[in-house]
Amino acid sequence: MVKITDVARHAGVSPSTVSYALSGKRPISEETRQRVEASIRKLGYRPHAGARALASSRSNVLALVIPLRTGIHVPVVMQFAVSVVTTARRHDHDVLLLTQEEGEEGLRRVADSALVDAMIVMDVQLDDPRLPLLRSLDRPSVMIGFPAEADGLTCVDLDFRAAGELCVERLAGLGHRVVALVGSPPEVYVRGTAFAQRVVQGFTAAADRNKLASSVHPCGAAPAAAAAVAEQLLREQPALTGVAVHNEPLLEPLIDAFEQLGLRVPGDLSITAICPDELAESVRVPVTSVALPTAELGARAVELLMKKLGGKTVPDATLLSPRLTERASTAPRNAP
Amino acid sequence: MVKITDVARHAGVSPSTVSYALSGKRPISEETRQRVEASIRKLGYRPHAGARALASSRSNVLALVIPLRTGIHVPVVMQFAVSVVTTARRHDHDVLLLTQEEGEEGLRRVADSALVDAMIVMDVQLDDPRLPLLRSLDRPSVMIGFPAEADGLTCVDLDFRAAGELCVERLAGLGHRVVALVGSPPEVYVRGTAFAQRVVQGFTAAADRNKLASSVHPCGAAPAAAAAVAEQLLREQPALTGVAVHNEPLLEPLIDAFEQLGLRVPGDLSITAICPDELAESVRVPVTSVALPTAELGARAVELLMKKLGGKTVPDATLLSPRLTERASTAPRNAP
DNA sequence: TTCCTCCATCGAAGCGCTTCGACACCCATC
DNA sequence: GATGGGTGTCGAAGCGCTTCGATGGAGGAA
Numbered sequence: 223m224v225k226i227t228d229v230a231r232h233a234g235v236s237p238s239t240v241s242y243a244l245s246g247k248r249p250i251s252e253e254t255r256q257r258v259e260a261s262i263r264k265l266g267y268r269p270h271a272g273a274r275a276l277a278s279s280r281s282n283v284l285a286l287v288i289p290l291r292t293g294i295h296v297p298v299v300m301q302f303a304v305s306v307v308t309t310a311r312r313h314d315h316d317v318l319l320l321t322q323e324e325g326e327e328g329l330r331r332v333a334d335s336a337l338v339d340a341m342i343v344m345d346v347q348l349d350d351p352r353l354p355l356l357r358s359l360d361r362p363s364v365m366i367g368f369p370a371e372a373d374g375l376t377c378v379d380l381d382f383r384a385a386g387e388l389c390v391e392r393l394a395g396l397g398h399r400v401v402a403l404v405g406s407p408p409e410v411y412v413r414g415t416a417f418a419q420r421v422v423q424g425f426t427a428a429a430d431r432n433k434l435a436s437s438v439h440p441c442g443a444a445p446a447a448a449a450a451v452a453e454q455l456l457r458e459q460p461a462l463t464g465v466a467v468h469n470e471p472l473l474e475p476l477i478d479a480f481e482q483l484g485l486r487v488p489g490d491l492s493i494t495a496i497c498p499d500e501l502a503e504s505v506r507v508p509v510t511s512v513a514l515p516t517a518e519l520g521a522r523a524v525e526l527l528m529k530k531l532g533g534k535t536v537p538d539a540t541l542l543s544p545r546l547t548e549r550a551s552t553a554p555r556n557a558p
Numbered sequence: 559m560v561k562i563t564d565v566a567r568h569a570g571v572s573p574s575t576v577s578y579a580l581s582g583k584r585p586i587s588e589e590t591r592q593r594v595e596a597s598i599r600k601l602g603y604r605p606h607a608g609a610r611a612l613a614s615s616r617s618n619v620l621a622l623v624i625p626l627r628t629g630i631h632v633p634v635v636m637q638f639a640v641s642v643v644t645t646a647r648r649h650d651h652d653v654l655l656l657t658q659e660e661g662e663e664g665l666r667r668v669a670d671s672a673l674v675d676a677m678i679v680m681d682v683q684l685d686d687p688r689l690p691l692l693r694s695l696d697r698p699s700v701m702i703g704f705p706a707e708a709d710g711l712t713c714v715d716l717d718f719r720a721a722g723e724l725c726v727e728r729l730a731g732l733g734h735r736v737v738a739l740v741g742s743p744p745e746v747y748v749r750g751t752a753f754a755q756r757v758v759q760g761f762t763a764a765a766d767r768n769k770l771a772s773s774v775h776p777c778g779a780a781p782a783a784a785a786a787v788a789e790q791l792l793r794e795q796p797a798l799t800g801v802a803v804h805n806e807p808l809l810e811p812l813i814d815a816f817e818q819l820g821l822r823v824p825g826d827l828s829i830t831a832i833c834p835d836e837l838a839e840s841v842r843v844p845v846t847s848v849a850l851p852t853a854e855l856g857a858r859a860v861e862l863l864m865k866k867l868g869g870k871t872v873p874d875a876t877l878l879s880p881r882l883t884e885r886a887s888t889a890p891r892n893a894p
Numbered sequence: 895t896t897c898c899t900c901c902a903t904c905g906a907a908g909c910g911c912t913t914c915g916a917c918a919c920c921c922a923t924c
Numbered sequence: 925g926a927t928g929g930g931t932g933t934c935g936a937a938g939c940g941c942t943t944c945g946a947t948g949g950a951g952g953a954a
Contacts, residue, residue: 578932
């Protein structure tokens with residue numbers, strides 16, 4: 223193994239000079255730096271990660287806790303992880319993978335042993351048991367999602383309220399006057415992550431603002447539920463021409479159900495959704511949708527951590543603006 | 559931060575005794591060990607990962623390189639990663655996540671900097687550019703999948719040849735005499751990973767052994783291709799009653815296509831497949847299938863690495879036996 | 895010219911752990 | 925009662941790096 227003293231000898235300088243040339247923490251003359259860099263390349267030197275971590279008390283590793291619970295869309299988790307790794311590398315950090323199964327113990331372990339400098343926690347629940355731990359650890363963390371009490375914690379997420387609004391605004395802009403939200407399963411609102419409720423708030427607010435007739439229907443994820451809810455909607459709101467869906471597994475069955483009731487999409491009924499792009503695109507009628515910006519969320523989370531590691535203060539909450547992608551499921555309302 | 563000297567003082571022993579009590583590398587009296595362990599718990603001691611890595615030249619971290627290429631089934635990658643992490647933890651190791659994007663440079667970096675002790679590489683190609691690198695690095699590695707030249711490398715995979723055989727044996731066992739294999743896209747066979755070819759070999763061998771009439775059809779992944787291949791199959795083999803499918807995206811469209819040609823599954827046509835269980839189960843007619851045993855593959859890979867790290871020699875090739883799960887797509891052949 | 899400042903570099907200490915050789919002690923052996 | 929071989933524990937060295945204070949030399953001010 224080639225070490226810093228080897229490089230120093232080869233370049234005719236002291237080890238500390240090599241270190242400073244590498245870190246830039248003290249001025250080194252251009253000429254010396256060149257010589258050092260040449261030696262490093264020539265000898266193929268790589269600083270020993272452990273030694274560096276010991277001396278500097280920085281491991282340059284981030285922990286990423288990924289969720290395993292059923293009902294989580296796997297490709298989304300993966301996109302997120304990839305984004306985190308890629309962004310971390312851009313900041314000269316690596317990523318250690320933890321499963322949620324390891325839970326609090328895992329977080330405490332990697333933090334206390336100085337294996338990682340900071341951590342990112344996905345799939346945060348309203349009343350997440352890890353909150354007190356994250357607050358008490360002496361290492362910075364960022365959460366994806368918002369718990370009920372986020373004081374002193376840094377959170378990043380899509381602005382689901384705005385996403386709900388956007389779905390309605392789009393429908394309103396196309397002339398629709400009677401709309402409905404088919405939401406997530408009831409249990410999600412109860413146990414759940416806050417985002418489902420935020421979508422409802424946004425939906426309702428935007429509908430009111432636009433003076434639309436509207437209703438909200440939490441809805442189980444079983445495809446069979448689709449037919450029932452479609453029928454119910456048409457019974458209660460016969461003039462319905464716009465539907466927003468925030469329920470991934472129900473999206474396709476719901477469209478089928480409407481068409482079987484004689485409503486064509488988008489001819490008779492326009493549909494907007496909040497769901498991953500790939501799902502929106504793979505439905506028989508590609509759906510105009512607001513996507514979860516996984517890549518940007520991951521990048522933001524890492525960048526916030528980097529700032530915190532750099533001693534800067536960061537905002538407690540970062541909400542990313544939703545972006546709506548127009549697809550085939552929306553059209554102007556037919557003349558009445 | 560509480561360190562080993564704190565524990566030593568608290569327990570009334572020397573630091574080296576604490577170290578040996580922890581590692582078990584030298585005999586420590588039962589009584590002393592108890593005392594040390596009590597002190598550790600009392601003080602909440604965790605060995606500093608960097609210091610340990612520096613002194614012992616073991617980081618207790620494994621690298622996992624995950625593929626990003628399109629056409630890879632994301633949930634499978636995820637299952638695999640989770641299995642690797644879980645098994646690694648059981649052996650007191652952590653997992654560092656690398657993306658294939660970082661490529662050879664990433665592997666070299668984490669190996670040379672002693673960030674990781676060993677690595678697992680997924681999605682290995684027949685002529686994988688990383689092969690020479692893996693051979694030259696001084697750290698052990700395990701590959702998931704088999705390259706063309708595996709000398710000196712350790713590989714783990716499903717026995718795809720046996721999987722191909724199993725699909726045929728099942729059909730033969732049900733009395734089917736005329737069978738076909740709908741394979742992966744042609745480009746997979748060309749550029750590709752070896753497994754596609756192995757499936758063909760197994761399929762053909764088993765068909766011959768059972769004296770079945772058989773044919774093999776590599777087939778693009780576009781759903782439109784399904785109708786074409788179904789029609790072609792019936793034209794060329796009018797007596798066809800058994801089909802094996804090794805082409806995930808085509809599975810469902812293919813069943814649709816057969817049914818539109820008037821063949822009921824499994825009434826007129828039995829289908830077996832090699833695909834993830836979740837896909838096999840989510841098709842309209844749940845498909846009798848051989849699954850990729852991701853959990854076991856991940857666990858095996860880690861365990862092989864642990865053995866190598868322990869200085870033991872391990873077999874170059876580990877092939878896991880396929881297991882077929884019976885579902886609704888297979889039935890005995892109708893009386894002629 | 896002398897003094898002071900600033901820049902570039904050096905030397906040494908130390909990060910927290912593991913590990914090796916040494917050593918004391920106990921019990922069995924002759 | 926002296927010798928030998930284990931056990932269990934200790935002390936010190938050292939892993940490879942960063943960082944702090946010190947130093948030498950160049951350049952500007954007096």
